[in-house]
Amino acid sequence: MLLNQFLILGAVLFCIGVYGVIARKNAVMVLMSIELILNSVNINLLAFSLRNGSVDGHTFALYVIAVAAAEVGVGLAMVLLMYRNRRSIGLDELSEMKG
Amino acid sequence: MLSTIADAVWSAPVVDYHALAPEIVLGGGIVLLLLLDLFIADAKKWILTPVASFTLLAAFIPVLTLSLSDAGVRSLFDGRYVVDDFSLVLKGLFLLAGYVVVLLSADHIREGDYYQGEYWFLVLSSLLGMVMMASSRDLISIFVSLEFLSIPAYMLAAWRKRDSKSNEAGIKYYLLGVFASAIMLYGMSLLYGITNSTKLVDIGAYLGSDMSAIRAVAVLFVVIGFAFKISAVPFHTWAPDTYQGAPTPVTAFLSVASKTAGFVALVTVVYVGFPGSNEVWQPVFWILSALTMTVGNVMALKQTNIVRMLAYSSIAQGGFILMPLAVAGEQGVAESALRAVVTYLLVYAATNLGVFAVIIAVSRKTRSGEISSYGGLFSYAPGLATLMTLFMASLAGIPPLGGWFGKFAAFQSLVSAQNNWAYALAIIGGVNSVVAFGYYGSILREMWMRPVPDGDSSPVPIQSSLIVALAITGSATLLLGVLPGIVIHFGDLAGLAGAFGG
Numbered sequence: 001m002l003l004n005q006f007l008i009l010g011a012v013l014f015c016i017g018v019y020g021v022i023a024r025k026n027a028v029m030v031l032m033s034i035e036l037i038l039n040s041v042n043i044n045l046l047a048f049s050l051r052n053g054s055v056d057g058h059t060f061a062l063y064v065i066a067v068a069a070a071e072v073g074v075g076l077a078m079v080l081l082m083y084r085n086r087r088s089i090g091l092d093e094l095s096e097m098k099g
Numbered sequence: 100m101l102s103t104i105a106d107a108v109w110s111a112p113v114v115d116y117h118a119l120a121p122e123i124v125l126g127g128g129i130v131l132l133l134l135l136d137l138f139i140a141d142a143k144k145w146i147l148t149p150v151a152s153f154t155l156l157a158a159f160i161p162v163l164t165l166s167l168s169d170a171g172v173r174s175l176f177d178g179r180y181v182v183d184d185f186s187l188v189l190k191g192l193f194l195l196a197g198y199v200v201v202l203l204s205a206d207h208i209r210e211g212d213y214y215q216g217e218y219w220f221l222v223l224s225s226l227l228g229m230v231m232m233a234s235s236r237d238l239i240s241i242f243v244s245l246e247f248l249s250i251p252a253y254m255l256a257a258w259r260k261r262d263s264k265s266n267e268a269g270i271k272y273y274l275l276g277v278f279a280s281a282i283m284l285y286g287m288s289l290l291y292g293i294t295n296s297t298k299l300v301d302i303g304a305y306l307g308s309d310m311s312a313i314r315a316v317a318v319l320f321v322v323i324g325f326a327f328k329i330s331a332v333p334f335h336t337w338a339p340d341t342y343q344g345a346p347t348p349v350t351a352f353l354s355v356a357s358k359t360a361g362f363v364a365l366v367t368v369v370y371v372g373f374p375g376s377n378e379v380w381q382p383v384f385w386i387l388s389a390l391t392m393t394v395g396n397v398m399a400l401k402q403t404n405i406v407r408m409l410a411y412s413s414i415a416q417g418g419f420i421l422m423p424l425a426v427a428g429e430q431g432v433a434e435s436a437l438r439a440v441v442t443y444l445l446v447y448a449a450t451n452l453g454v455f456a457v458i459i460a461v462s463r464k465t466r467s468g469e470i471s472s473y474g475g476l477f478s479y480a481p482g483l484a485t486l487m488t489l490f491m492a493s494l495a496g497i498p499p500l501g502g503w504f505g506k507f508a509a510f511q512s513l514v515s516a517q518n519n520w521a522y523a524l525a526i527i528g529g530v531n532s533v534v535a536f537g538y539y540g541s542i543l544r545e546m547w548m549r550p551v552p553d554g555d556s557s558p559v560p561i562q563s564s565l566i567v568a569l570a571i572t573g574s575a576t577l578l579l580g581v582l583p584g585i586v587i588h589f590g591d592l593a594g595l596a597g598a599f600g601g
Binding site: 010014017018021027030034037038040041044045047048049051052054056057059060063064067070071074075078079081082085086091094096097 | 238239242243246250253254257260261263264266267268269270271273274277278281282284285287288289291292295296297339340343344407
């Protein structure tokens with residue numbers, strides 16, 4: 001059982017995702033980075049579930065996938081609204097309110 | 100692997116329908132709202148408002164009967180969903196706060212003239228998530244109820260589709276909220292890997308008090324995920340923009356109900372899941388609490404928009420609520436800290452909803468969110484000005500109002516920890532409550548001493564629903580301060596604190 005390799009893959013994906021959320025200015029790219037983090041969570045859960053021999057991790061991963069789909073639905077709708085109102089999806093332009 | 104799934108024994112769980120009745124009633128009400136919204140004509144859509152408010156009141160009935168029954172702690176689904184005193188108090192709080200939000204929104208939404216049905220659907224869904232959160236004792240159910248309460252809240256913040264401010268509010272809330280829950284999930288996946296269980300009680304028993312680096316990281320990530328939800332500094336950056344941009348009743352909902360839900364989740368996870376890991380989370384809460392109070396108060400001082408000022412004020416209040424948690428792991432403090440947090444949450448909910456009720460009433464006349472538009476409020480709306488003074492004094496912690504009792508309980512549990520870190524935090528808290536007088540006082544000065552801005556002193560029109568909301572929040576604020584015994588009666592929360600052994 002190659003637990004370490006799975007965990008390293010999960011950690012790398014997590015780091016790429018966090019970097020993307022912080023560094024990217026494009027709303028859709030940020031959404032994709034968040035998906036990367038969620039998938040790193042799924043990889044972790046499945047690897048642990050296999051090692052521990054319990055199904056809790058599989059169940060958890062299924063819930064994460066379902067909820068992530070709902071979240072992205074809302075997120076893309078908001079990005080679409082933003083595009084309609086401003087003709088741009090750059091997050092650095094969201095600065096109407098400050099201080 | 101398949102064999103573990105194939106061999107897993109499954110038996111139908113015994114479901115205690117009485118314990119689940121609040122959730123079932125809410126769920127039924129949500130479905131009813133959706134169906135009504137689909138089938139009735141636009142001219143009759145006003146009927147959805149009473150349906151929403153009666154659903155909340157109906158869901159409150161089983162909460163009452165449950166708290167009066169002698170069955171003690173009801174544990175469902177193998178201890179993953181628990182109905183005890185702690186969860187009942189908070190379910191009651193969520194439902195009442197939801198009812199007040201419905202009262203605040205009623206006219207606001209009807210005048211906005213669109214999507215009434217969806218609005219009530221989203222508010223009630225979010226409340227169902229919060230009610231579930233109060234009972235969740237398992238990583239999966241905590242995660243699901245957290246998302247259940249957050250996703251409708253994102254949509255509520257972006258409610259005014261064509262208003263770019265509301266848009267901005269929604270997107271900022273959404274991106275940071277989802278990012279935070281992703282980080283929290285990573286921590287949860289590590290917790291599951293370490294302990295081989297998603298049940299908080301098992302996690303607590305397995306973690307014990309010995310800490311390795313990976314355990315500390317897991318605990319830290321989960322705590323940070325919830326720190327976003329309660330807008331603790333430095334994870335607060337979404338809060339002022341979201342509160343200012345969202346429609347005002349939604350802001351009231353977010354700053355009270357959503358924040359309380361975050362605290363409930365945090366308290367459950369820390370008390371049931373990580374009781375032995377206090378060496379990891381105590382310093383984190385200490386820093387978060389000190390930073391949150393200080394930054395929230397200092398930023399609130401320089402605001403000119405009242406909703407934005409209240410956003411920072413609510414961040415600062417969050418710091419006060421976090422204070423007892425910074426010592427909750429010390430010997431014998433766990434229970435008083437828990438009581439202080441719950442008391443403060445009750446008082447804060449009543450007071451803050453009251454402030455928003457006044458703001459909504461006044462802004463219908465002045466059409467402005469600036470603090471200067473409150474000039475001379477006492478001369479033409481003495482009732483509103485007096486109530487606002489009451490709420491502001493309660494937020495600032497002046498006796499004999501509710502806010503004073505909340506602060507008293509928090510400081511009491513800090514001091515009972517009897518170590519230097521606790522004293523230091525108490526001093527920071529004390530200084531901050533003085534600083535807070537600065538901005539609460541500036542509103543009072545406007546209302547009582549300044550002249551009316553445009554000389555327009557026609558009376559403020561107040562709808563009956565707002566009067567009811569003001570009556571509920573005003574009397575709750577007064578009663579909680581004058582008769583704190585009511586809350587102490589709620590405070591029998593030993594069930595949750597039991598994990599600390601006392």
